Amino acid sequence: MEQENRNQQNAAPQVSLGDQIKVRREKLAQLQAEGMDPFTITRFVSTTTAQEIKDHFDEMEGKPVSIAGRLMSKRGMGKVSFCDLQDKTGRIQLYARKDEMDEAEYNRFKKYDIGDIVGVEGEIFRTQRGEMSVRAKTITLLSKSLLPLPEKFHGLTDKETRYRQRYVDLIVNPEVKRNFQIRSQFIKFLRNFLDDMGYIEVETPVLNTIAGGAAARPFITHHNTLDIDMYMRIATELPLKRLIVGGMDRVYEVGRIFRNEGMDPKHNPEFTTVELYQAYADFHDMMDIAEGVLSGAAQQILGSYDVTWMGEQISLAPGWRRLTMVDAVKEYAGVDFGAITDDAEAVAAAKNIGVELADAAEKTWGNALYACFDQKVEEQLVQPTFITMYPVEVSPLTKRSPKDPRLTERFELFICRCELANAYSELNDPIDQRERFVKQAEQRERGDDETEMLDEDFLTALEYGMPPTGGMGMGIDRAVMLLTGADTIRDVILFPTMKPLDAPKTKKPEEAGIIGGATGTVEIEVKDEPIDFSKVEIEPLFKDFVDFETFSKSDFRAVKVKSCEAVKKSKKLLKFVLDDGTGTDRIILSGIHEYYEPEELVGKTCVAITNLPPRPMMGIDSCGMLISAVHHEEGVEKLHLLMLDPHIPAGAKMY
Secondary structure, three states: OHHHHOOOOOOOOOOOHHHHHHHHHHHHHHHHHOOOOHHHOOOOOOOOOHHHHHHOHHHHOOOEEEEEEEEEEEEEEOOEEEEEEEEOOEEEEEEEEHHHOOHHHHHHHHOOOOOOEEEEEEEEEEOOOOOEEEEEEEEEEEEOOOOOOOOOOOOOOOHHHHHHOHHHHHHHOHHHHHHHHHHHHHHHHHHHHHHHOOOEEOOOOOEEOOOOOOOOOOOEEEEOOOOEEEEEOOOOHHHHHHHHHOOOOEEEEEEEEEOOOOEEOOEOOEEEEEEEEEEOOOHHHHHHHHHHHHHHHHHHHHOOOEEEEOOEEEEOOOOOEEEEHHHHHHHHHOOOHHHOOOHHHHHHHHHHOOOOOOOOOOOOHHHHHHHHHHHHHHHHOOOOEEEEEEEHHHOOOEOEOOOOOOEEEEEEEEEOOEEEEEEEEEOOOHHHHHHHHHHHHHHHHOOOOOOOOOOHHHHHHHHOOOOOEEEEEEEHHHHHHHHHOOOOHHHHOOOOOOOOOOOOOEOOOOOOOEEEEOOEEEEOEOOOOOOOOOOEEOOOOOOOOOOHHHHHOOOEEEEEEEEEEEOOOOOOOEEEEEEOOOOOOEEEEEOOOOOOOHHHHOOOEEEEEOOOOOEEEOOEEEOOEEOEEEEEEOOEEEEEEOEOOOOOOOOOEOO
């Protein structure tokens, strides 16, 4: 029928969003007044789905069905209407004729809006143009959509909005469901894999009095009844090891982890891991499990070992490379730490290739080795590679190597420059463990608040005796990114952490009072106050003139902050990934972490000098400089990053 391909000729004129909402509410009020309130309906029985109709059309043609879903389009003329109905499996066309339905019901249906949820009873048939369809006999309004959906071609495309309103994203961009279907399938595969090996799934506390098991900054909350501060867990490691001590020889937990750190395409403050521990095993056994889980999942879920991620073709076929850290640094950075025995010589060797140790790190052979790997090697690891034998200094919970006590039996799995798993031959010597905890505590006193806390109860557990044990942690989100080809962790988390739009300014708990209540704590809102410039001290203006030619050599550009994260082992530096209008990401490091948290800068429009030569900082080339405004108040330096109107495009030149 020609009517199928024609839009309604008497289309309604463009109306404002406010008017659309008003009209929809008026339609609802009219239905309620007529005793047909859709929100009173509690149930509708569907006998089929859109995809089932398409897959089994020949068998179902001419048979009665019922189907429910959301109206995604309406078109037609006069006495015949066509609609697209969307359910969880996809879309199917509805065909409605006035003379084949109750006239009053058809007239009501004509007033339904795109986005409304309906239940349809009818039969399967194919239109004259060959479209598989449902010929409607009855159409029941099950829920009224009071807000219009984004327009099809210019609708919900902004990434930030899609993350904030995932419910709308799933409606208008149904292809995003694939990522979360794969996520569900991967977790199911993982559980089956471990269950088949005799592992037991357990649950351990999310709230702890000590944040242990990882080098990370925790979230702190307060338990009102006990009147104590508690930490959201940063790892499940220590409770699971206690279970190994107790005789549960194979345990694992799939659980949420919380780390109060920066946000970027690979990090979200709330994420999911699996941690597993096996008695009488070592880190080699964990390598086999990591490889088996990821390669097996790819084959079962995707039907192939080959995936594309971050623009790279990755083969997950078994037989992954295994390389010691010493050999990796020798191969990729040209420094042979195997031939170096002296701490000072090791630090000097690192410095010679542009590697600086973190301020709080002891100047040791092990820290120099790790810094070289972290800053020079990790970025070059594309195909699946196990990096093994980590220095003791960065592995406080790992068993020393019998061959070299400076090293530990630990590996990290890297794919496409990203760490996906971390595993140890677990340290079970309580005396050695205590010594390492003490060193970590000393490092914490020197300013590194991401080091391990001393856990006396865990040491007590070890003193009862823990068998030789292999343990591993794997990031679920990153594994799903690998399998789906997602470029950012936000694409594989249904509700990623987002800063609220127009969030009121608040003071930090130590600066403003905290109100405690039965349901938790409430941060006091801080209202904007008049700005007092009376104590501001400004640097004197330069007396020397600069000619215009010299000034014009500095290329000032508007840049958009695509991502921002704290630089590991640095208290001051933030790493910015910027859109400078060229189509190639620009990396700039800036020492402004004291003044800003990374997440609050994402999406901002700033000013940068883009023609400065690259400057190595913490093993990263900083390609330019972000412009800030600096002044002093009572001898204290104050800084504000220069931010522009977001309407200014990336790459716009400053004159």
